[in-house]
Amino acid sequence: MSLTAHSVRHRYSPAGPPVLDGVDFEVETGSSVALTGPSGSGKSTFLAILGGLTQPTHGEVMVDGQPVVRLSSTFGWVFQANNALGRRTALDNVTLPLLARGAERRSVEPEACHLLELVGLGTRIEAVARSLSGGELQRVCIARAMATQPSVVLADEPTGQLDATTSGLVLDALWAALPGSTTLVVATHDQTVASRCDRVVQISDGKLVE
């Protein structure tokens, strides 16, 4: 599944400077791309636009030639800020996207447990999310992102709040859970993360630089 962006421009306010200024981007099925750049360069914004979380001021994003007009099951998300339901268990968090798509809880729990085992949390399945460490929580989010078997996984600074050792564990988990046909786009300023990707692009002054 190809993911492309054409002439994407984005401003946070009409009078403000453009965060993205005519970005063209394409990623092939099954490959991994790292979006790098300094803080505030627009990596996370571009990732949000790619996944339909933010509507660009101008331009469009296409998946297999079809515009991304609303959130779809095409994408799996791993956020920087450990976005999980803190009062719910790890298992609840992983089953959530499947339940939101109408699946029966009982039928999806085995797969969710398998994913948690895959990311090394087989013993923490029933732990409440807010009792987990940052690294564990991020691995829950990785398992959750994979639960719907998405074509594209979008990861926003997945190791941004973690130390080097934990970052390694999280990245191992991400790559272990990622099927070969799944495309990965990861926004990061961590060179360790970038070095694991097939391709690295930098966002600078609102433009993409290979």
Place this chain on the structure above:
Amino acid sequence: MLASEAWRNLVGAPTRTVLIMSLVAVLTGTITWVELTATSSLIDFQRSYDLRGGYLTLAYSQGRIDAARCERLTRNTAIEAAGGFRSAGTITPSPLPASLYSLTEITPGLIAVDVPESVVPTFPTGGYLVGGSGAKSLGLSNQSYISFAQLPPGPVAVVDLTNRAEEREGSFMSLIAPQGMVDGCMVELTRSAYPAGLDLLSATFADAGPDASINVYRRPDEFTFDPVAALADRPQARAWIAMAGLLALINWLILWFRRSDLALYTTLGSSRTDLAFMMAAETILTAPLAWIVGALWSTAIFQASHPEPLIGDQLAIAARNTGSGLLLTLALIPIGTLLYRRTDLATQLKDR
């Protein structure tokens, strides 16, 4: 799935759940208390209003009121009781040969008008009714015998006429059959059909002569207010709107505090309708229980602190008020969720 998700959210955030349930219970309990207090006061007043003849009307035309027609009025649902009377001159009781007492002849229906609610004394056969002051002046009590210079002796029954027939308190009354003509027809109208009852009286006694009058027994200004109107106009009658508004506002705040979680649900595939359903399910799972607890708690404390037993109407009024608030809340919460204005999802996800 969403009902299950709602349940898990409630269990997962017990403090928030208990706080919201407590708020619903306190609001329900407070409104219930205010309603019970107000209706108790109004019911007391209504009883007094009824007892003192608030719904009595007198059709009067000396010697020209048809007694049978007067008594037949009770066949109409707008009439509670009716009976006729006519003056029969004066009599002199044997124990006080120099005194004169009025004698009024009454038809059987007048007893129910004069003596409401209490046990109507059996009219003594061949005897007389006498008002409290008349009995006192002669030292009479129930079943006493009295003799007159002009009438045969007979037993008396003493009745309290101070509320509804004060003008006959010092009189003797003898029973007559509802036939022929009488001076007046005293009527107690049904509260809920008061205007219809007045119209009926006008029509019934339209041929009672040019001097006929139909007047309410109590002056309009004799009571400070009409309890029926006071019940309808009580300020807390619309408390249910305020209750629902407050709960909807709090729900709006909860939506704002949970905006990141809701954005996460959306990002993971839940539609706005799904979220509205989930929020409604959270409310349905908690608010009715809190409503019951609040209403029962308030009613129990009110009953424990008030000697008069509550009646069904009072409980119904309180339940209708708070229940309406609950139902409106249940409708407003999903609507509020549907209308909740979202900013950029990516921004909301970071608002943790």
